[in-house]
Amino acid sequence: MDTVKLYLHSMGMLLKSHFQYPVSFFMQTAAQLVMEGGEFMALLLIVDRFDHLNQWTPGNLYFFFGLMAVSFYLTEIFGRGITGNFPYLVRSGQLDTILLRPRGVLTQVLCSATDPRRITCIAVGVAALVMGSLQSPVHWSFLKALALTESICMSMILLLGLFMIEAVFCIFSVKSVELVNALTYGGRSACEYPVDIYPRPLRILFSAVAPFALTMHVPAAYILDKPLYGWPVWTVFVTPLAGLAVFAVMYRVFRLAMRHYRSTGS
Amino acid sequence: MSYIEVENLTKSFTVRKKREKGHLLREKTTVQALKGISLQIEKGDLIGYIGPNGAGKSTTVKILSGILTPDGGRVSVDGRVPWLERKKHVRHIGVVFGQRSQLWWDVPILDSYCLLKDIYRLTDADWKTRLDELTEKLDLGSLLRTPLRQLSLGQRMRAELCGSLLHRPELLFLDEPTIGLDAVSKLALRDFLKEENRKNGTTVLLTTHDMEDVAALCRRVTVIGHGSKLYDGTLNELLARYDTKRTVTARYDGEVSLESLPESCSMSRDGEDWRIVYEPAKVPTPELLSRLQSVGSIRELTAQPQNIDHMIAAMYREMDL
Numbered sequence: 035m036d037t038v039k040l041y042l043h044s045m046g047m048l049l050k051s052h053f054q055y056p057v058s059f060f061m062q063t064a065a066q067l068v069m070e071g072g073e074f075m076a077l078l079l080i081v082d083r084f085d086h087l088n089q090w091t092p093g094n095l096y097f098f099f100g101l102m103a104v105s106f107y108l109t110e111i112f113g114r115g116i117t118g119n120f121p122y123l124v125r126s127g128q129l130d131t132i133l134l135r136p137r138g139v140l141t142q143v144l145c146s147a148t149d150p151r152r153i154t155c156i157a158v159g160v161a162a163l164v165m166g167s168l169q170s171p172v173h174w175s176f177l178k179a180l181a182l183t184e185s186i187c188m189s190m191i192l193l194l195g196l197f198m199i200e201a202v203f204c205i206f207s208v209k210s211v212e213l214v215n216a217l218t219y220g221g222r223s224a225c226e227y228p229v230d231i232y233p234r235p236l237r238i239l240f241s242a243v244a245p246f247a248l249t250m251h252v253p254a255a256y257i258l259d260k261p262l263y264g265w266p267v268w269t270v271f272v273t274p275l276a277g278l279a280v281f282a283v284m285y286r287v288f289r290l291a292m293r294h295y296r297s298t299g300s
Numbered sequence: 301m302s303y304i305e306v307e308n309l310t311k312s313f314t315v316r317k318k319r320e321k322g323h324l325l326r327e328k329t330t331v332q333a334l335k336g337i338s339l340q341i342e343k344g345d346l347i348g349y350i351g352p353n354g355a356g357k358s359t360t361v362k363i364l365s366g367i368l369t370p371d372g373g374r375v376s377v378d379g380r381v382p383w384l385e386r387k388k389h390v391r392h393i394g395v396v397f398g399q400r401s402q403l404w405w406d407v408p409i410l411d412s413y414c415l416l417k418d419i420y421r422l423t424d425a426d427w428k429t430r431l432d433e434l435t436e437k438l439d440l441g442s443l444l445r446t447p448l449r450q451l452s453l454g455q456r457m458r459a460e461l462c463g464s465l466l467h468r469p470e471l472l473f474l475d476e477p478t479i480g481l482d483a484v485s486k487l488a489l490r491d492f493l494k495e496e497n498r499k500n501g502t503t504v505l506l507t508t509h510d511m512e513d514v515a516a517l518c519r520r521v522t523v524i525g526h527g528s529k530l531y532d533g534t535l536n537e538l539l540a541r542y543d544t545k546r547t548v549t550a551r552y553d554g555e556v557s558l559e560s561l562p563e564s565c566s567m568s569r570d571g572e573d574w575r576i577v578y579e580p581a582k583v584p585t586p587e588l589l590s591r592l593q594s595v596g597s598i599r600e601l602t603a604q605p606q607n608i609d610h611m612i613a614a615m616y617r618e619m620d621l
Contacts (some may be wrong), residue, residue, distance in 0.1 A: 040418045047415060051406035054447070131402045133367045135419050136391040142419075293369055293383075296313060297362055 037141055044145035052150055059151065067154035070103065074158050077226075090228055097166025101250050102226045103159025103191035107152040111193045112144070116156050117218075119147035120201040131296055139292055140285070143201075170258055178257045181270050185253035192249050192277030193218065198284040205291045218242045225250060230262065242300075245280065248273040301376075303503060304341035304364070304471075309334050309373035311359055333359045335458040336373070343470070346497045346504045348518035348535070350511075352616055355528040357507045361473050364505070366393050377471065391420065394469035396460050398476035403448050409459045410444040413466060420467040427466065436464045437492055454485035460488070465496070472496075472502045478510050490516050511608040523615070530619050540607070542615045544581060547604040548588075550574045556596035561588075 052059050077099055081092040088268055090098075123129045123146060124165040132142040164236070225246035229237055241247045255262040256270040311334040316327070334356045341347060351357050356608060362368040363375065366382035366389050374383060382389045396402075399573075402410040417427045435441050438458040444452060451459060457477060478486045491535070494517060496502050506518060514521055514535060521538060523531040531538055551572050558567055565578040565588070578588055592598060 036421065038417070041416075043415055047404060047407055047411055050411070051404065054406045096346075127397075127400055130362070130367050130397075131400075133386065134365060134390050134393075134395050134402070136387045136421075137419055222401050295368070297367055 037137075040137065041141070041145055048148045049150060052148075063151045063154050066151050067158070070107075070155040070158040073164055074099065074103075077168045085143035088228070088231055089260055090231075090258075091170065093166050093171070094260070095166070095227065096162045097170060097224045097258060098228055098251070098254055100159045100162030100164075100166055100258070101185065101189075101254055102222055102246075103162060104156055105186050105250070106193060107155040108186065108223050109190045109193040109197075110149050110152045112148070113190070113197070114147040114149045114240055115143040115145065116140075116194055116201055118149065120141075120197075121204050124204045127297070129295065133295075140288065147167070161293025172257055173259070177267070181253040181257055183278060184271060184274050185250055188249040188277035189246065190277075191281045192245065195277070195281035195284040196221065196244055198281075198288050202284075202287055202291045205288075205295050221246055228255070245273075245276040248276040252275075302340040303343040303345075303378055304339065305339060305374070305376045306339040306360075306364070307374040309337045309360070309363065309370055309375060311363065311368065311370045313358075313442055321378065334363075334370070334529050337524065337527070337529050339532075340531070341505065344497070344501045345520060346493075346518055347506065348514035348521040349447065349505055349507045349524070350509070350514060350612070351524040351530075353509075357524065358475060360524070361395070361475055361505070361507060365393055365473055391467065392469055393471045393473065394464035394467070395473045395477065396457075396464050396477050398457070398474075398479040399400055401456065402460060403463050405449050406447055408445045408447055409440070409451075409463075412448070412463060416463060416466050422467060430466055430468060430591060431462075434465060437495070438462050439488075454481050455484070457481060457489065461492070462560065468500070469502065472505070474506045474508075476510075477506070478508065478513055486510075486513075493517060498591050511612055515608060523619075525616065525619055538615070539611060542611045542618070544579050545577055546566045546580055546585075547575060547577050549600075549602040549604065550576065550592055550598055551600040552596045553599050554596060558592075558595060560595065561591055610619065 062151070077095065081087075081095050086092075087095060100151065115123070120143060122159070123132070128146070129139075129143075134138060135142060166172075167174070196214075196218045198215065203214065221240065221244045224232070225240060226237065229240050229247040229251045232240070237247065252262050252265065252273045253270050256267065261267075261270075310332070312330050312332045314328050314330050334478060337356070337360060339360075349357055349360070359368065363370050364377060366386040369383045377389065377394065380389045403409060403416070413427075414433060415426075416422075422430075435444065438461060440455075440458055440462055443455055448456060448459065460541060461477070472611065478489055479494075481489065490513065491603055493506075504517075506513065506515060518535060520533065521531070521535050522529060523538070552574070558576070561567065561576070562578075562583050564582045565576055566575045567574055569575070576588070576592075592601075
């Protein structure tokens with residue numbers, strides 16, 4: 035319980051740090067809005083030209099886009115320590131400081147950074163979700179709301195797990211590896227669309243390696259009343275747990291890697 | 301058993317070289333940072349850990365504080381193996397890096413201390429008493445609401461020290477704590493450390509290049525170089541071994557020639573000043589003085605105080621570091 039308290043306390047302090055430079059903060063937040071808003075506009079313009087993509091209507095596609103945007107940027111806000119800050123922690127030697135304190139390494143890494151500027155990206159994502167759900171239209175029920183919540187949480191945990199691959203590389207080579215971005219940022223861009231529009235190799239990649247299909251697309255298809263491959267309802271609540279599995283594996287690897295951490299000069 | 305026991309500690313790093321043309325893989329070299337160091341430190345000791353740059357000082361500190369896992373050897377600090385029981389271990393230690401900040405950069409230092417309270421799970425009452433005590437001793441009262449980034453180097457070092465002592469560590473590692481500090485801050489810091497050691501019995505391991513720090517604080521010094529221990533004992537004994545030469549400067553009325561001095565003396569001339577370096581063990585001081593007097597009339601004679609840095613440099617040279 036006091037881990038949660040520590041996390042919240044740290045987040046509060048980081049927010050305070052961000053607001054030390056208010057002008058910069060608001061400018062960058064606005065820039066994020068333009069960026070993510072632009073991406074959504076592009077989607078609107080493209081989708082406008084089609085009646086449907088496979089079985090998916092434009093409204094469905096907005097819903098997929100929104101689901102990814104919300105999950106991804108929530109991860110960036112709450113998991114910034116892993117998704118962006120980790121290479122810096124290693125290079126600057128702050129990881130040493132973390133190791134000198136009697137708390138878990140991952141806990142402290144997560145406590146070390148946040149990116150509140152992403153709030154506008156999340157707003158765009160929520161707008162896309164709402165638009166998608168109105169146009170599709172989605173007939174909301176308790177189960178569907180539960181599926182959406184689980185989908186977002188598990189996608190966040192999955193993203194955290196994928197970003198940890200990069201962190202592990204950092205521990206060994208002190209530099210970030212761009213290749214891993216293919217899974218994280220690449221995964222985000224690709225899985226803004228339903229996975230069944232892709233050829234088989236990509237479908238396998240996004241089900242077995244970076245299982246966005248399992249954490250997002252299976253529940254989303256259920257919410258949109260078009261169950262993927264006609265799977266039964268219970269699968270909707272089971273498949274997202276793949277995110278947890280990926281995270282668990284990466285957490286073990288991360289802990290192992292920390293044993294080989296070599297620190298930087300004094 | 302001693303408080304800190306280090307036996308035959310080894311650690312090596314692989315360094316990758318830049319890839320050469322025509323080679324597919326980069327070459328690797330192994331650097332032996334520690335080649336079997338053994339140490340014993342008793343509770344309440346204040347020991348200086350010295351050695352030239354790259355000798356392995358920081359590596360030792362990082363292993364003892366649980367940051368790094370060694371390749372071989374045995375370490376026990378109060379019965380704990382640092383890298384295996386990291387969380388349990390670091391609760392009882394404090395570390396200050398002179399060149400690295402451990403507090404949060406953009407927030408008032410009081411906020412940092414509040415967060416440290418949560419990190420170390422201190423009770424409000426305990427934290428408050430300790431904070432009051434430290435702010436008073438370190439003269440931080442007026443700075444508590446200032447963000448760390450606005451503090452001067454000396455103020456920052458005091459703030460860092462306060463942060464690393466809040467949880468009352470029994471063991472304190474200081475890595476070049478006085479680097480870049482002015483004379484007043486240095487003296488204040490030394491006084492504080494002495495008192496902390498005396499009153500709370502905190503064991504202190506001080507890594508530094510500032511020999512004045514060592515002379516002022518440490519009863520015992522350990523010298524390491526190239527990853528091996530070269531000396532372990534009192535500072536005075538160490539100095540006695542290398543403190544063999546004395547320097548005098550003489551200024552004469554009129555021109556003189558100093559060729560009649562014994563051969564073991566070395567001399568150099570700078571304008572009117574003659575600088576003579578001699579070893580009292582080989583040339584007794586009365587003899588040198590009478591020789592100096594015999595060549596002409598001395599207007600001024602200055603005896604140079606022995607510089608501890610020069611001695612250490614001579615020692616490093618002799619030990620081939």
